[in-house]
Amino acid sequence: MGEFKVHRVRFFNYIPSGIRCVAYNNQTNRLAVSRTDGTVEIYNLSANYFQEKFFPGHESRATEALCWANGQRLFSAGLNGEIIEYDLQALNIKYAVDAFGGPIWSMAASPNGSQLLVGCEDGSVKLFQITPDKIQFERNFDRQKSRILSLSWHPAGTHIAAGSIDYISVFDVKSGSAIHKMLVDRQYMGVSKRKCIIWGVAFLSDGTVISVDSAGKVQFWDSATGTLVKNHLIANTDVQSIAISDQEDSFVVGTAEGTVFHFQLVSVTSNSSEKQWVRTKPFQHHTHDVRAVAHSPIALISGGTDTHLVIRPLMEKVEVKNYDAALRKITFPHRRLVSCAKKKQLLLFQFAHHLELWRLGSTVATGKNGDTLPLSKNADHLLHLKTKGPENIICSCISPCGSWIAYSTASRFFLYRLNYEHDNINLQRVSKMPAFLRSALQILFSEDSTKLFVASNQGSVHVIRLLEGSFKHLHTFQPQSGTVESMCLLAVSPDGNWLAASGTSAGVHVYNVKQLKLHCTVPAYNFPVTALAIAPNTNNLVIAHSDQQVFEYSIPDKQYTQWSRTIQKQGFHHLWLQRDTPITHISFHPKRPMHILLHDAYMFCIIDKSLPLPNDKTLLYNPLPPTNESDIIRRRTAHAFKISKKYKPLLFMDLLDERTLVAVERPLDDIIAQLPPPIKKKKFGT
């Protein structure tokens, strides 16, 4: 008989959507990623690649282009013809402007950040002026025959290159007229394809234009003469994306076969200044089309239809061997998509456009440690709740008692009351939500299911009392004066007295729910918070940050606990700090106050505060020797971190009761099986 009975849940059929665009912001070291469902995610590359912000998708808003301007401002454009600017503070859409050129295929901000260029379906290239709070249409360039699929500014801002179908145009920005039209060879391996689509262009400061096209070519053009300089045939299929480094000494292209090629500018001989572009390394981290690539100073970033975001560091640019030097593959969002009603053993799964409610199966069998027990009752799919409208769900929650479900889209908040009559469920929407409850970034029920906490995107946290079939607004914790940063993580103490809320960057605020006032603020830390929880009885707040640090803060004492100070003094194990997925959930054992349970996508860990901390010499993973060895050795090697890597990728893990755990896994193979088939490649020897 093992320590825990584990419900191993694999029926959460979550499919992330494919990546469409990637935009790297050099000034803030952030990466914006847009997916095919219109979701835009912001990753903080300095904070261990944590996905710190996200904008929910919209059915009609297929993003085709994404770009940063002026360092801070993020624009996207899509097939609905609108240019959208995002509010990075309030995490919502600032405004949308129709470009009146049909679907927009490409967009580029000028190097100085004052102008925005979009390429449209009708062949027009439109120039917009970026004003501090809006964008203003300025003028059209010479209209081309077919859609403009790619755009690139000359670094001086005087010329632009526009890739269309079968040709590349070079425009003079001042006059707006096309000065060159460079026709691309349609031939593909000797066979004339119907059309050659220029998927991407890049303008270098020496006047060279690099183009990638559907015939598998990477071509170098001289924009002054409009002639082809060099041709690299690199793939049998489309080359879909290109990104160039700021130094213009290397660039990266992605192909439809899932291969990413790195090109470098190397000198021909060591003692001559002549340089040439050389294809150096191919990387095959994707199975499907690489739709977007980005080039940060130290890494190549690629994303595509297979939904992974791959960050491949350039070893020669990495100074120290830390977590920057590791290849990372980000597949799952860094937030919770699962919530759990412990008492009723219910799981609520959040999808882009619906929610699913499942009741866990049960078993009467017992077995040894490690045994798989047969189910006496299978898991039940109780509810399939579709959203209304085209917007994606931002967040959802089920109350611990299982009788309330709340979820929110970008514009509406929904609250449902569930009644259980034997096997039937009665779902009843609570109508007449107050006007201020329009959208929420995080929803949380109190442990006794009498209170609802909603973090809205104005930085405020609403407290609502739930009654049978109705509700009452109790209070709104307003943000600190001057900040408009929205809260995205909430935690409530089991006794319902304390509420902790954290934003994207500032510290964690702790509110006293009884007195409805701010109790204290945990000192700000450099790295964003990835998970929060308040321990029962002691009311210690446990905070996990994206750099893998874990703090324990005593709310009553308004200071860090002794254990937290000790571990900060000694430091975490280096392998612990090298993990590359953030901790997404923290929970506690009701009977063992010294235990903290936490997990990320690849491991589940119980921190036993009573045991000594590991140092860098001890084995972090699997320190337990086989049971037949003497107890002394085990005790000597035992340390506070007990880690299990059995369940992965782990989306959610929580304690249902003292002896039961629930683990929600999402095997990558199941995701790949549901993707469209990749381009078939002949594999040698098969």
Add this chain to the structure above:
Amino acid sequence: MVEEESLRVVRCGGSELNFRRAVFSADSKYVFCVSGDFIKVYSTATEECVHILQGHRNLVTGIQLNPKNHLQLYSCSFDGMIKLWDYTDGILIKTFIVGCKLHALFTLDCAEDSVFVTINKEKPDVFQLVSVKLPKSSSQEVEAKELSFVLDYINQSPKCIAFGNEGEYVAAVRDFYLSVYFFKKKTTSRFTLSSSRNKKHAKNNFTCVACHPKEDCIATGHRDGKIRLWRNFDDEKKYTYTCLHWHHDLVMDLAFSVTEGSSLLSGGRESVLVEWREAAEKNKEFLPRLGATIEHISVSPAGDLFCTSHSDNKMIIIHRNLEASAVIQGLVKDRNIFTGLMIDPRTKALVLNGKPGHLQFYSLQSDKQLYNLDIIQQEYISDYGLIQIELTKAAFGCYGNWLATVEQRQEKETELELQMKLWTYNKKTQGFVLNTKVNMPHEDHITALCFCNAEKSENPTLVTTSKDGHFKVWILTDDSDIYKKAVGWTCDFVGSYHKYQATNCCFSEDGSLLAVSFEEIVTIWDSETWELKCTFCQRAGKIRHLCFGRLTCSKYLLGATENGILCCWNLLSCALEWSAKLNVRVMEPDPNSENIAAISQSSMGSDLFVFRPSEPRPLYIQKNISREEVQWGVFVPRDVPESFTSEAYQWLNRSQFYFLTKSQSLLTFSMQSPEEKLTPTSKQLLAEETLPTTPFYFILGKHRQQQQDDKLNEALENELVQLPLTENIPAISELLHTPAHVLPSASFLCSMFVNSLLLSKETKSAEEIPDDVSMEEEKESVDSDEENNFTEEVQDTNNTDLGKDIIHQLSKSEEKELRKFRKVDYSWITAP
């Protein structure tokens, strides 16, 4: 006159042509390759061997053109010497004595008077690249002791070292790392590939390296078939490489095209030459089906030709546009020899297993493969672990009119695939054509097959013996063709003896008797009636070899057993004549004499015994002919009989004995001292033709020409040529020397030519000039042993005084016939 020294075992032909990269001359007219202790110069246009540069006393390990004079060639050898040759004349110019074993040689344009060699100082596996300063001196032999160290711990193979960018750096690979030494900075950078035990990187070993001629780019080949192109390697941090992957097995060699370096050539076990244009993965060209693993690739300095060396001892000259233009094929030695050594009665070529599934015909005289006969006629897939069809037995019959071959493939114990093929010689196509194919001629492995080679037999007969206990007699019969023109082989008789395995068979010389051994028992059968005549049993172990005596000894039958007993039975008395304790490995009868050669195996080595069946006392014993086991031997009839007066060597008069050891070196016996061999006996003729117009030429050459003219005139006047005794017939050499356009008409010359063959009245010692032999002689000298067998070959007596040695005499009738020829009107020759 040959002084008869002691008989020595010498290596004979068939040395590896693929040991090192071939080198082209600057004008691409010649290609050089190392071949054993010699260097061979081949013409790229005609595939003919033009010169053999001999002088090294051990294996030649490297050759390079002299960068300062493209008409000279450097070579290095295990004997510790670097030699400089004039390859157009085949003359040794200079010898530099380094002293230690030299493993590879490199030259550089910019290196002043020094070359680079690989040496091995202390430990057996640690090699160093050093530069050797070649002192300037007028003497023939110079000591070059000034070595300066360049790189340590390198690979022995010269493929693993390359000089780049006009000698700015040298790249060397070994195991998992690439080291680059920069001559100017005097620094070494080292780049290591991950060699972890996991599967993905386990085959990252470097196999070869090449440097781009213009750019700073190093190409390396790897064991997993990848080619990496390294750039920026002057910076140990910012270095980068590109991968090219087509080969599925290790990359054996790499070469950049010389002029621009725009294309990279690679080859490996796939036997496909790959040309990567502009170092792009998608832009490659192939030259497939080259026959065997590509071991080396070299590029001519002019860039118009490539040369690939293959594991089957072959070089292919390939044009720039990837078209093979010439094949230089040596003796194929890379597989087990199952068939043994045979002599094709027509071409006198040595026949043995060649390429997989082929029978090769190898000319011992010219050390060249004549042709390959594809026996199995199936695509050969060179993959490990595949069980291939093996050509196990072959035999010639009826003076080379028939060839029988047996092939087998055994995947499991019970699954034996067996096929016997009979080939007939087609005079029109001058080759063998398949006549009969017999599937499963026996139930089990065929142990021996032999033809009845008796002169009188009207019907060709073949006997096969097998482990299934039977021997079968196959005869040629009319096939079911109504014109009775098609012939085929059918089984005529099946014999067995007490279910013993049949192990050997042999026909007597006249074909009247057939001896078949059944394990320990020898049975004698009448070949007319297939009646069992008698049996011999000595209970001395299984019979391993069986043969009848010849000529005067044809009443004897010899058998060698596994227990080391050699028995001789008298067929008239049906009794054991004598027996001797000898562990016989090879027993070969000489077709031209009664002699039988037996090679025995002992722990010390192999010993040769030559004896006649009539007496148990050996004629000749040579102890320790080879340290290894001798697998096969054969007597090759001489074209021109020798006349060794010493009794011990008389057995070599009519035939020469060749044998093959386990490591597949082909050896023979020679009498000549090594010094004698080293004197250049090469063709005056060729040397004269290719003589450069030096001042010497103007003095000597003109003079000679004049002489020749005089002689010609003289000859014309007299219509009769005086034959000096010690020289070749001048008329013939005249004929061959004079350019065609200045020659008189053929009708005119013909009579003169025939005259020259006749005995002149004036010659006193008429019987001493064997004219027909000298004709042959002349022919001989063109492709005789001495020149082309670069080996330590018997120096025949040919060029020098042959008169005394020749035993053939002109008969009166022959003389008459020749005179008749003289009278015949040859004017028709001039007719158009």
